[in-house]
Amino acid sequence: MPARAPAVRLADDVRTGRRSAREIADAALAAIVADDPGVGAFTLVTEDLARRQADAVDRAVAEGRDPGPMAGVPVGLKDNLCTRGIPTTCSSRILAGWRPPYDATVVERLRGAGAVVVGKTNMDEFAMGSSTETSATGPTRNPHDPLRVPGGSSGGSAASVAAGFVPVALGSDTGGSVRQPAALCGVVGLKPTYGTVSRYGLVAFASSLDQIGPLTTTVADAALVYDVIGGHDPLDSTSLERPHPRVADVLDDGVAGLTVGVVTELVDAAAADVAGSVAAAAEALAAAGARVEDVSIPETRLGLSAYYLIAPGEASSNLARYDGVRYGLRVAAPDTTAMNVATRTAGFGDEVKRRIMLGTYVLSAGYVDAYYNQALRARTRMIAAFDAAYARFDALIGPTSPTTAFPLGSKIDDPMAMYRNDVCTIPSNLTGQPAVSIPFGAGADGLPVGVQVLGPSLEEATVLRMAAVLEAAAPPGTPPVPVGASSTGGAVR
Amino acid sequence: MTGTWEVVVGLEVHCELRTRTKLFCGCRNAFGGEPNTDICPVCVGLPGALPVLNRRAVDLAMAIGTALGCEIRPSTFHRKNYFYPDQAKNYQISQYDEPINVNGCLELADGTKVGIVRAHLEEDTGKTVHAGSSGRIHGADYSLVDYNRAGVPLVEIVSAPDLRSGEQARAYVTELRGILVASGASDGKMEEGSMRVDANVSVRPTSADPFGTRCEIKNLNSVRSIGRAIEFEAARQIELLESGNEVVQETRHWDEDAGRTVTLRSKEEAYDYRYFREPDLVPLAPDLEWRVSVSASLDLLPRARRERLASLLGDDGPLPASRGDQIVTVVGLGLDDLVVAAVDSGAPVSLALSRAANEAATDAEAARRLSASAFAELLVMEADGSLTPTQAKAVLGDLLAGTGDDPAALAAARGFEAMSAESLAEVVAEVVAAHPDEWERFRAGGEKADKLIGFFTGLVMRSTSGQADGKEVAAELRRRRGPEPT
Numbered sequence: 010m011p012a013r014a015p016a017v018r019l020a021d022d023v024r025t026g027r028r029s030a031r032e033i034a035d036a037a038l039a040a041i042v043a044d045d046p047g048v049g050a051f052t053l054v055t056e057d058l059a060r061r062q063a064d065a066v067d068r069a070v071a072e073g074r075d076p077g078p079m080a081g082v083p084v085g086l087k088d089n090l091c092t093r094g095i096p097t098t099c100s101s102r103i104l105a106g107w108r109p110p111y112d113a114t115v116v117e118r119l120r121g122a123g124a125v126v127v128g129k130t131n132m133d134e135f136a137m138g139s140s141t142e143t144s145a146t147g148p149t150r151n152p153h154d155p156l157r158v159p160g161g162s163s164g165g166s167a168a169s170v171a172a173g174f175v176p177v178a179l180g181s182d183t184g185g186s187v188r189q190p191a192a193l194c195g196v197v198g199l200k201p202t203y204g205t206v207s208r209y210g211l212v213a214f215a216s217s218l219d220q221i222g223p224l225t226t227t228v229a230d231a232a233l234v235y236d237v238i239g240g241h242d243p244l245d246s247t248s249l250e251r252p253h254p255r256v257a258d259v260l261d262d263g264v265a266g267l268t269v270g271v272v273t274e275l276v277d278a279a280a281a282d283v284a285g286s287v288a289a290a291a292e293a294l295a296a297a298g299a300r301v302e303d304v305s306i307p308e309t310r311l312g313l314s315a316y317y318l319i320a321p322g323e324a325s326s327n328l329a330r331y332d333g334v335r336y337g338l339r340v341a342a343p344d345t346t347a348m349n350v351a352t353r354t355a356g357f358g359d360e361v362k363r364r365i366m367l368g369t370y371v372l373s374a375g376y377v378d379a380y381y382n383q384a385l386r387a388r389t390r391m392i393a394a395f396d397a398a399y400a401r402f403d404a405l406i407g408p409t410s411p412t413t414a415f416p417l418g419s420k421i422d423d424p425m426a427m428y429r430n431d432v433c434t435i436p437s438n439l440t441g442q443p444a445v446s447i448p449f450g451a452g453a454d455g456l457p458v459g460v461q462v463l464g465p466s467l468e469e470a471t472v473l474r475m476a477a478v479l480e481a482a483a484p485p486g487t488p489p490v491p492v493g494a495s496s497t498g499g500a501v502r
Numbered sequence: 503m504t505g506t507w508e509v510v511v512g513l514e515v516h517c518e519l520r521t522r523t524k525l526f527c528g529c530r531n532a533f534g535g536e537p538n539t540d541i542c543p544v545c546v547g548l549p550g551a552l553p554v555l556n557r558r559a560v561d562l563a564m565a566i567g568t569a570l571g572c573e574i575r576p577s578t579f580h581r582k583n584y585f586y587p588d589q590a591k592n593y594q595i596s597q598y599d600e601p602i603n604v605n606g607c608l609e610l611a612d613g614t615k616v617g618i619v620r621a622h623l624e625e626d627t628g629k630t631v632h633a634g635s636s637g638r639i640h641g642a643d644y645s646l647v648d649y650n651r652a653g654v655p656l657v658e659i660v661s662a663p664d665l666r667s668g669e670q671a672r673a674y675v676t677e678l679r680g681i682l683v684a685s686g687a688s689d690g691k692m693e694e695g696s697m698r699v700d701a702n703v704s705v706r707p708t709s710a711d712p713f714g715t716r717c718e719i720k721n722l723n724s725v726r727s728i729g730r731a732i733e734f735e736a737a738r739q740i741e742l743l744e745s746g747n748e749v750v751q752e753t754r755h756w757d758e759d760a761g762r763t764v765t766l767r768s769k770e771e772a773y774d775y776r777y778f779r780e781p782d783l784v785p786l787a788p789d790l791e792w793r794v795s796v797s798a799s800l801d802l803l804p805r806a807r808r809e810r811l812a813s814l815l816g817d818d819g820p821l822p823a824s825r826g827d828q829i830v831t832v833v834g835l836g837l838d839d840l841v842v843a844a845v846d847s848g849a850p851v852s853l854a855l856s857r858a859a860n861e862a863a864t865d866a867e868a869a870r871r872l873s874a875s876a877f878a879e880l881l882v883m884e885a886d887g888s889l890t891p892t893q894a895k896a897v898l899g900d901l902l903a904g905t906g907d908d909p910a911a912l913a914a915a916r917g918f919e920a921m922s923a924e925s926l927a928e929v930v931a932e933v934v935a936a937h938p939d940e941w942e943r944f945r946a947g948g949e950k951a952d953k954l955i956g957f958f959t960g961l962v963m964r965s966t967s968g969q970a971d972g973k974e975v976a977a978e979l980r981r982r983r984g985p986e987p988t
Binding site: 089090091097099104107109110111113208209210211212213215216217243244245246247322323325326329330332334335336344345346349369372373374377381 | 547552587
């Protein structure tokens with residue numbers, strides 16, 4: 010048995026009765042209790058829920074019912090995914106202790122597929138950040154090096170998978186928040202096409218950009234989870250009404266005959282060691298039969314500016330509801346307005362406040378056209394540019410993050426430096442197109458490097474097929490997923 | 503006072519749509535429930551909740567647009583951002599620069615045409631109660647908020663500044679109310695807040711001058727207060743201008759008890775709503791089939807209903823004003839279908855219209871439930887003399903009260919039978935014999951004589967308990983007198 014079984018393997022074991030879901034859940038919970046204090050991936054461990062769900066899966070197996078394609082698979086949920094009766098805080102003081110009265114659609118679908126929720130994972134407050142350092146409860150550490158960040162904002166989810174606590178965690182990706190931490194933690198991270206995975210129950214950061222995606226150890230697991238959580242949801246108006254064909258079935262189709270573009274501007278944004286991994290990945294794809302060419306998409310340079318106007322604009326509105334009136338933190342004050350101000354002053358951290366102020370400004374009368382509307386025009390141009398590229402290429406590749414994991418504290422006081430981390434991931438959010446980060450090689454510091462595969466809308470199958478080829482071709486220097494910090498580490502042995 | 507000034511008014515009417523559920527969630531859309539019982543994660547704005555557009559609300563919005571002759575267009579939703587505790591999300595989802603209905607027209611009963619700039623969809627807010635002396639959020643001891651109304655679908659109908667008086671504004675709201683009720687979009691209950699009106703008021707020396715600075719007046723909760731508030735506000739502005747001052751653009755609050763408008767917030771204090779496209783909703787583009795099905799299911803509108811009644815009366819020249827008033831009343835009360843059906847069943851048109859506009863109108867709700875055939879049968883009995891008008895009115899009262907549904911049976915139960923000509927002649931003879939002086943004066947003829955017909959008729963009615971027909975009594979008196987002396 011491998012040291013860490015992927016979800017596909019675990020589910021197969023549970024479905025065929027080789028292992029019980031309860032046994033797997035207990036092992037995962039024990040590993041978290043023992044080792045997570047050194048990582049800080051989880052903000053809440055849901056032991057009772059996990060055991061209840063695991064027992065239900067085992068009963069289904071015992072009674073001959075189908076326990077689902079993720080039977081007994083332990084999962085971590087980013088703490089911006091609503092879980093009924095279980096605190097959902099977005100790692101913010103303003104939602105401390107808030108228990109949603111409902112489950113997010115993805116949480117319902119995971120449960121329906123037999124997955125077992127072991128806990129909520131740490132994140133940058135309201136998903137605003139690229140290092141998980143803006144969390145109100147403190148940072149998460151990178152399992153490859155505890156003095157480095159795991160990336161963000163889904164840093165807790167990436168670390169929970171990298172540390173071997175769970176084979177699957179869900180994150181949300183607004184500007185790279187699944188892919189960048191996946192790259193920095195050496196795991197697989199998929200940002201699906203906007204509209205393929207329901208956002209119902211995902212606490213909104215920037216609604217036109219947010220998309221939920223899986224973090225896993227293998228491409229096959231990413232496909233499995235995408236197949237489970239995707240598909241139309243009548244509770245989300247932006248959810249696409251179309252069939253949701255299984256992508257897990259086409260992963261072995263290879264890349265022979267596909268045309269792949271290496272995006273010059275993305276490679277140019279990366280450090281030399283990271284760019285080297287991208288070049289190696291391009292060679293691996295060519296060796297597997299793909300036609301690989303360089304392509305210039307100058308509009309990608311518009312991405313960072315457009316994103317940091319659009320996302321804060323939407324966020325300033327999405328976060329207006331946290332006013333102390335209905336739920337969450339309330340700081341007493343003589344009147345309602347003063348209460349609103351006191352609550353928001355105490356409840357939000359600096360980065361969230363910075364983005365609310367920025368977003369409020371760019372939507373204000375007299376400025377909206379120069380900033381927010383201008384950003385929308387840039388977004389339209391970027392969509393056209395990528396559409397043109399996809400007329401020539403089946404997929405594109407580039408780095409996921411400009412660098413490997415950086416030291417804790419090194420960028421937290423320099424917002425612009427932090428924002429620049431997102432330069433390679435933002436284009437897919439602005440265009441709404443799918444992208445996956447796959448571990449490929451190591452940086453000069455020996456830390457994981459993520460290579461990103463980008464595809465046209467609804468071509469998850471294509472990007473995952475390419476990722477599967479890269480996974481198989483990963484060079485010898487690619488860091489293995491580390492074993493947890495203590496000697497008992499790893500959920501599954 | 504307003505002699506040398508022209509008053510210019512544009513109205514914004516918020517109409518709550520009569521849907522079963524709210525605009526963006528499945529909660530009940532109902533008035534008067536226990537506070538915070540018709541709520542869910544969506545309409546309380548819980549984190550992670552998302553809006554889903556109610557198809558029926560779109561139907562009704564398009565019905566309103568069609569009824570107002572608007573162009574129905576592909577539309578989008580925006581967020582209107584401002585902090586207030588009755589707004590669960592601290593933004594309101596509303597249509598902004600791409601509304602569903604534009605460029606319509608409403609024709610008042612007097613023929614005045616009022617432009618409709620737009621009629622767009624948006625969600626209602628909750629309700630707040632501020633405890634404390636001020637009654638406002640500032641300085642309140644505490645505030646209570648009820649989210650039952652949050653998310654109720656509204657259509658905001660914005661008129662062009664085409665109204666020229668408080669009176670005309672009242673007529674506009676009355677006509678619009680009829681249209682909204684007829685289109686099935688609204689119950690028209692202003693007292694329950696189903697229709698709420700804001701008025702933009704300005705004045706200018708003559709119609710050739712550019713528009714003056716306007717003030718927006720809020721809190722107009724009845725047709726009466728609309729007229730009063732506009733008249734007060736116009737007078738206030740004229741007084742300012744005539745004393746050499748300027749009108750300041752601002753939002754003003756109508757104080758119904760004090761009968762005056764007061765400053766709510768100045769232009770400088772106006773909110774910056776930071777509108778932007780609602781990213782949680784997709785553009786709305788009803789296809790031709792949908793639009794056609796809405797317009798096909800649209801009921802007759804008040805104007806068409808009035809024209810239908812007028813045409814029943816015959817289309818020779820203008821109607822007398824009293825008939826016109828009856829028609830407006832009957833259509834306004836929703837009794838025109840009853841009248842038309844009764845006429846179809848053989849009732850005389852003018853009698854049907856009179857009984858509907860006068861007697862039936864006293865209990866319009868019951869009258870709308872009246873069987874048209876029973877109503878027609880009663881009117882025929884009255885017309886052919888089987889019942890006197892007094893008797894017919896009594897039987898109509900019984901029908902409205904639900905005492906029975908067969909006019910003949912109700913008349914019999916009351917002992918109403920048409921008097922024979924013989925017995926009427928006997929009673930008339932008795933009354934004449936008992937009042938010889940009056941009879942002599944009647945016989946003398948002249949203008950005063952006719953007044954005595956009323957005197958005798960009253961006595962006959964009294965002694966027959968109303969069973970006699972007044973017209974027959976008059977005829978009998980004249981016959982008895984013989985040819986009038988010349």
